[in-house]
Amino acid sequence: MTEKSPIPVVVNGALGQMGREVIKAVSQAEDMMLVGAVDLNPEYLGQDIGEIIGIGALEVPVLNDLQSVLVLATQEKVQGVMVDFTHPDSVYENTRSAIAYGVRPVIGTTGLSDKQLKDLEEFAEKASTGTLIIPNFSIGIVLLQQAAITASKYFDHVEIIELHHDRKADAPSGTAIKTAQMLGEMGKPFNPPKVASKETMAGARGATAEQNIPIHSIRLPGLIAHQEVLFGSPGELYTLRHDTSDRSCYMPGVLLSIRKVTELRSLVYGLEKII
Ligand SMILES: NC(=O)C1=CN([C@@H]2O[C@H](COP(=O)(O)OP(=O)(O)OC[C@H]3O[C@@H](n4cnc5c(N)ncnc54)[C@H](OP(=O)(O)O)[C@@H]3O)[C@@H](O)[C@H]2O)C=CC1
Ligand SMILES: O=C(O)C1=N[C@H](C(=O)O)C[C@H](O)C1
Numbered sequence: 001m002t003e004k005s006p007i008p009v010v011v012n013g014a015l016g017q018m019g020r021e022v023i024k025a026v027s028q029a030e031d032m033m034l035v036g037a038v039d040l041n042p043e044y045l046g047q048d049i050g051e052i053i054g055i056g057a058l059e060v061p062v063l064n065d066l067q068s069v070l071v072l073a074t075q076e077k078v079q080g081v082m083v084d085f086t087h088p089d090s091v092y093e094n095t096r097s098a099i100a101y102g103v104r105p106v107i108g109t110t111g112l113s114d115k116q117l118k119d120l121e122e123f124a125e126k127a128s129t130g131t132l133i134i135p136n137f138s139i140g141i142v143l144l145q146q147a148a149i150t151a152s153k154y155f156d157h158v159e160i161i162e163l164h165h166d167r168k169a170d171a172p173s174g175t176a177i178k179t180a181q182m183l184g185e186m187g188k189p190f191n192p193p194k195v196a197s198k199e200t201m202a203g204a205r206g207a208t209a210e211q212n213i214p215i216h217s218i219r220l221p222g223l224i225a226h227q228e229v230l231f232g233s234p235g236e237l238y239t240l241r242h243d244t245s246d247r248s249c250y251m252p253g254v255l256l257s258i259r260k261v262t263e264l265r266s267l268v269y270g271l272e273k274i275i
Helices: 017-028 049-053 066-073 091-100 114-127 139-152 174-184 247-261
Strands: 007-012 032-038 081-084 104-107 131-133 157-164 207-209 213-219 225-233 236-244 267-269
Touching: 007 017, 007 066, 007 247, 017 032, 017 049, 017 247, 032 066, 066 081, 066 091, 081 091, 081 247, 091 104, 091 114, 091 131, 104 247, 114 131, 114 267, 131 247, 139 157, 139 174, 139 225, 139 236, 139 247, 157 174, 174 207, 174 213, 174 225
Parallel strands: 007 032, 007 081, 081 104, 104 131, 131 267, 157 213
Antiparallel strands: 157 225, 207 213, 225 236
């Protein structure tokens, strides 16, 4: 029996909170091979990513030029994968670059606009390159979203509260946007008004997503990532809540995505579509 070659993986944003976890997880996965670590911090340029994060040498230096690292990922027997946990301002271009080089993107970075998502979908389709855009890699969020879809059949009133650490660059969270989109796909308008009301301070009622669903964003030190979906009807409140206590919770979803993206030929948006 011939052994399958490991999947070459590039991690973009390798020095970040998520990037570091992904480096650990990928370097421990027997069917994967870390071939590149990209980040912008000049302090660590050229240093071994394994040594920087305290897991021992991996013989992979931190580089700041994504394009040249993507080329490395095309030199192996098997098509490479780029995992991106960078910043909302760069994720669109990073994803396009990976597709252009024939490296399959697994995107965790949030903040892509609807238009950018659509452009990437078309670009991936034309290039026949499997691409995964996953606003949340945790199994708990997939389960919460499924429970919310079930509840939305019976409740007409719903609001979303998302709570994150104060270093988060985008609001609302990608998870809250996706959750609202999934509820919106039920095709019914939520929250029919009971009285005429106005905001005496702009933003008091949050942002308005699909089908009139409000999203409220909290940013505080001490938080990691949390989401509540509250359903109300006369005399009862049904609350769904997910809490993250450690970023390792995302790693089973990240590894699954790296494996699954190699089987795809187009863009898929959301972990629920591949588990
Ligand atoms: N899908 C999911 O399940 C999850 C998604 N996320 C998302 O992932 C993203 C990253 O989160 P997190 O790890 O906490 O953020 P961090 O700020 O901790 O890490 C981001 C890293 O990327 C670097 N970086 C920024 N721009 C670039 C670029 N153009 N090229 C290469 N590296 C770059 C940053 O460098 P520097 O600091 O020098 O700017 C930093 O080291 C966010 O959008 C977040 O919302 C987070 C958790 C889970
Ligand atoms: O920035 C974070 O931390 C997270 N971002 C993602 C999002 O915007 O939904 C996923 C998770 O909430 C953690």
